[in-house]
Amino acid sequence: MAVARRSFDAVVVGAGGAGLRAALQLSEAGLSVAVLSKVFPTRSHTVAAQGGIGAALGNMGEDSWLWHMYDTVKGSDWLGDQDAIEFMVREAPKLVYELEHFGMPFDRNENGTVYQRPFGGHSQNFGERPVQRSCCAADRTGHAMLHTLYQRNVRARTQFFVEWMALDLLRDASGQVLGVTALEMETGEVMVLHARATLFATGGAGRIFSSTTNAYICTGDGLGMAARAGIPLEDMEFWQFHPTGVAGAGVLITEGVRGEGGYLLNKGGERFMERYAPNLKDLASRDVVSRAMATEIKEGRGAGPRGDYLLLKLDHLGPEVIEKRLPGIREIAKKFADIDPVKDPIPVVPTVHYMMGGIPTNYRGEVVVPAFSNGRSDPEAVVPGFYAAGECACASVHGANRLGTNSLTDLLVFGKAAAESIIKFLQENPGRKDLPKDAAERTEARLARLDGQTNGESVAEVGMEIRRTMQAHCGVFRFPDMLAKGVKKIREIADRASRTQVKDKSRVFNTARIEALELDNLIEAARASMVSAEARRESRGAHDRADHHSRDDSNWLKHTLWYKDGDRLEYKPVHMKPLTARTIEPKVRTY
Amino acid sequence: MNMTNAEMNRLRWSCRRGLLENELVLERFLHAHAALLEGERLAAFKTLLGYGDDELWDLVSGRRECGDPALGEVVRLLRNC
Numbered sequence: 001m002a003v004a005r006r007s008f009d010a011v012v013v014g015a016g017g018a019g020l021r022a023a024l025q026l027s028e029a030g031l032s033v034a035v036l037s038k039v040f041p042t043r044s045h046t047v048a049a050q051g052g053i054g055a056a057l058g059n060m061g062e063d064s065w066l067w068h069m070y071d072t073v074k075g076s077d078w079l080g081d082q083d084a085i086e087f088m089v090r091e092a093p094k095l096v097y098e099l100e101h102f103g104m105p106f107d108r109n110e111n112g113t114v115y116q117r118p119f120g121g122h123s124q125n126f127g128e129r130p131v132q133r134s135c136c137a138a139d140r141t142g143h144a145m146l147h148t149l150y151q152r153n154v155r156a157r158t159q160f161f162v163e164w165m166a167l168d169l170l171r172d173a174s175g176q177v178l179g180v181t182a183l184e185m186e187t188g189e190v191m192v193l194h195a196r197a198t199l200f201a202t203g204g205a206g207r208i209f210s211s212t213t214n215a216y217i218c219t220g221d222g223l224g225m226a227a228r229a230g231i232p233l234e235d236m237e238f239w240q241f242h243p244t245g246v247a248g249a250g251v252l253i254t255e256g257v258r259g260e261g262g263y264l265l266n267k268g269g270e271r272f273m274e275r276y277a278p279n280l281k282d283l284a285s286r287d288v289v290s291r292a293m294a295t296e297i298k299e300g301r302g303a304g305p306r307g308d309y310l311l312l313k314l315d316h317l318g319p320e321v322i323e324k325r326l327p328g329i330r331e332i333a334k335k336f337a338d339i340d341p342v343k344d345p346i347p348v349v350p351t352v353h354y355m356m357g358g359i360p361t362n363y364r365g366e367v368v369v370p371a372f373s374n375g376r377s378d379p380e381a382v383v384p385g386f387y388a389a390g391e392c393a394c395a396s397v398h399g400a401n402r403l404g405t406n407s408l409t410d411l412l413v414f415g416k417a418a419a420e421s422i423i424k425f426l427q428e429n430p431g432r433k434d435l436p437k438d439a440a441e442r443t444e445a446r447l448a449r450l451d452g453q454t455n456g457e458s459v460a461e462v463g464m465e466i467r468r469t470m471q472a473h474c475g476v477f478r479f480p481d482m483l484a485k486g487v488k489k490i491r492e493i494a495d496r497a498s499r500t501q502v503k504d505k506s507r508v509f510n511t512a513r514i515e516a517l518e519l520d521n522l523i524e525a526a527r528a529s530m531v532s533a534e535a536r537r538e539s540r541g542a543h544d545r546a547d548h549h550s551r552d553d554s555n556w557l558k559h560t561l562w563y564k565d566g567d568r569l570e571y572k573p574v575h576m577k578p579l580t581a582r583t584i585e586p587k588v589r590t591y
Numbered sequence: 592m593n594m595t596n597a598e599m600n601r602l603r604w605s606c607r608r609g610l611l612e613n614e615l616v617l618e619r620f621l622h623a624h625a626a627l628l629e630g631e632r633l634a635a636f637k638t639l640l641g642y643g644d645d646e647l648w649d650l651v652s653g654r655r656e657c658g659d660p661a662l663g664e665v666v667r668l669l670r671n672c
Contacts (some may be wrong), residue, residue, distance in 0.1 A: 038607070039604075039607050039608070039609070041646070042609075042643055043607070043608050043609045043643075044609050045609045045642055047609035047610060047643075047644045048608065048609055048610050048611065140645055142609075143643070143644065145644045146609075147643070163604070175621065185604065213611060214611065215607070215608060215609055215610065215611050215614060216607050216608075216611075216614055217607055217609075249615065249617070250611060251611055251612050252611075320592065327654070328648070328654070331648075331652030331653065331654050332612060332652070334652075335612070335616070335651075335652055336612070336615070504596070506596065506597065508597040509597045509600040509601045509604065510597075511603055511604055513601040514604075535618075580612075
C-alpha cells in the first residue's frame with residue numbers, strides 16, 4: 001500500500017486547550033504546524049471545563065504562588081514532582097494575563113480585575129483558610145478558552161486537519177520521533193505526517209470506565225500510540241473521581257456549586273463533610289470528598305431507594321445566585337436528574353473525571369523515558385522530537401490527585417512550555433531526518449488485520465467489557481482480590497481486543513472502523529491502569545486500598561511506569577526538589 | 592430516510608461533542624427520531640450540529656429560546672429527549 005506523505009515542522013495531535021496553546025506558540029514562531037483533531041477544535045473536551053483556571057493573581061485577597069504550590073503538592077498527596085509544580089504555579093498568572101490580552105471574556109470585579117472564585121483544596125497561608133484563586137468565565141471557562149485560542153490560531157495561520165485520527169507514532173532506529181500516521185475520516189485514506197517535532201495533546205481516557213464525566217472522544221489515543229511505540233505510561237493507577245457526577249448519568253456538577261456555598265448531605269440530612277474535613281468541609285480536595293462520599297454510601301448512609309447516592313443541596317443559595325453564578329446547573333439537574341435544584345437537592349455520586357497519569361514528561365513538556373547509555377542509567381532521558389502536554393501527559397503536577405482548576409492551568413502552562421521546547425529543539429536541529437522506509441508498517445499491519453479479520457470480536461461488546469471491568473475492579477475503593485481478578489480479566493479482554501472485527505468494509509466515513517481503532521487505544525489505557533493499580537500496595541490520593549489504608553512513603557513514594565511490551569512495571573523517583581523553593585516535606589494530609 | 596450509510600455515519604460523528612450532556616441527548620434523539628430525519632428536519636438537525644457545544648446545550652436545555660422558526664421542531668424534539 002502506497003501511503004501519501006506530507007511534511008511539517010511540527011505536528012500537534014489534539015486540538016483541546018493544550019494543543020491549541022502549543023500550536024499558537026509554534027505558528028507565531030513562523031513554523032509550519034499541522035494540528036490533527038477527531039472533531040472540530042472547539043468541540044474538544046476542554047469545552048466542558050466549567051470551574052476556572054487556578055492562578056495566584058491575588059485579586060480577591062492576598063495570595064502567593066508558594067501557597068498555590070503548597071496546595072498542589074498537598075493535593076497530589078506528595079506524588080507530584082515539585083520542580084514541575086513550582087514551574088506551573090509561577091507561570092500560571094502570566095498565562096492568565098496572556099489569555100486576557102487575547103480577549104478571553106473573564107468574569108470581572110467592580111474594579112475591572114479578573115474575578116476569582118473559591119475552589120476545593122485551594123488555601124491561603126499553607127492550608128489555613130480557603131482562598132479565591134480560580135479565574136473563570138461564568139461556568140464556561142473551557143468554552144471561552146477554546147474559542148479564544150482557536151481564533152488566535154486562525155489568525156496565526158495554523159493548519160487544521162479536522163476529522164483526522166492519528167493512528168501511530170513514527171520512530172526511527174535511534175528512537176527519535178518523526179511524526180505520525182493518520183486516517184482522514186472523509187476518505188478513509190491513511191497519510192504519513194512527517195514532522196521534525198511531534199506533540200501529543202490528546203486528552204484523557206475516561207471512557208475506559210462505565211461511569212465518567214468524559215465525552216465519547218476521550219479514548220486515550222495518545223496513550224495507545226505511545227504505548228505501541230515503546231513509550232511507558234506513568235502513574236496510570238491514579239484516576240480522579242469527581243465528587244459530584246449526577247447519579248446514573250455521569251454528567252458533572254461543577255465544584256463551583258460548593259465554591260458558591262452548596263454542600264453535601266447524607267440520607268439523614270447530615271452535612272457529613274464536617275466530620276471528614278473540619279476546616280475546608282465541602283471544599284476539601286476532590287479525593288477527600290469522593291472517599292468520604294464512598295464511605296457514607298458503603299456504611300449505609302447513602303440516599304435514595306438503593307442508598308447509592310448523596311445529596312447536593314443548593315436551594316438555600318436562592319434562585320438568583322444559582323442563575324447568576326451557576327447558570328448551567330439548574331438545567332443539568334432538571335434534564336439528567338429530573339429535579340429542580342432551586343427546590344430539591346441533586347443526587348450525586350463520585351464519577352471518573354480525570355486521568356492523573358499519562359505519557360511521562362519533564363516540566364518542559366519533553367517526553368522522558370528510562371534509558372541506559374555510556375555505562376549509566378538515566379530514569380528520564382529525553383525522547384528526541386517527542387512532546388506531550390495536557391491530560392495525556394504526566395509532568396507530573398497532579399501526582400495522585402489533581403486540584404480543581406489545575407487542569408486548565410496545566411494545559412496552558414505545559415502547552416506553551418512544550419512549544420517553547422520544540423522551538424528550541426528545531427533551532428538546534430535544523431535538518432529533517434529521513435523517515436524509515438517501513439514507517440507506516442505498523443499502521444498498515446493494524447488496518448490489514450482489522451479489514452481481514454473473520455470470526456472476530458464485536459467492538460461494542462469488547463468496549464463494554466473494558467468499561468464494566470474497570471468500574472467494578474478499579475474504583476475509589478480497591479480490594480486486593482478484586483484487583484488481581486481485574487488484571488486477569490483485562491488481560492483476557494486485551495486478547496479479545498486484538499481480534500476485533502468490523503463488518504462494514506467501506507472507506508468513506510466508516511465510523512465502525514474508527515471505533516475499532518479507538519478501542520486499540522482504550523485497551524492500552526485500561527491495562528496500564530489495572531496492572532499499575534494492582535501493584536501499588538498503599539492508599540494515596542484518589543483511591544483507598546482495603547489492605548493498605550494508609551500512604552506508605554517509605555515504599556511507595558515513587559512513580560509507576562507501565563510498559564506494553566511484556567505488560568510490566570518499573571518505577572522512578574518523585575522529584576522532591578523544587579526549582580527554587582524549599583521542598584514541601586511529606587506529612588499527613590488533612591483538610 | 593434516504594441517507595446513505597456514509598451520510599448517516601457522518602451525522603453520527605457530528606454527534607461526538609466536547610460536552611457529554613449534548614452527546615447523551617443527541618444519542619437519545621437519534622435512537623428515537625432517526626427515521627424522521629429528512630428534508631427540512633434533516634437540514635435543521637445539521638444546522639444545530641454546526642453550533643458550538645454551549646450554544647447547542649443552551650437551546651437543548653431551554654436556557655435560551657430558539658430564534659429561528661426553521662429549527663423549532665427539532666429543538667422541541669431534542670428538549671424532550
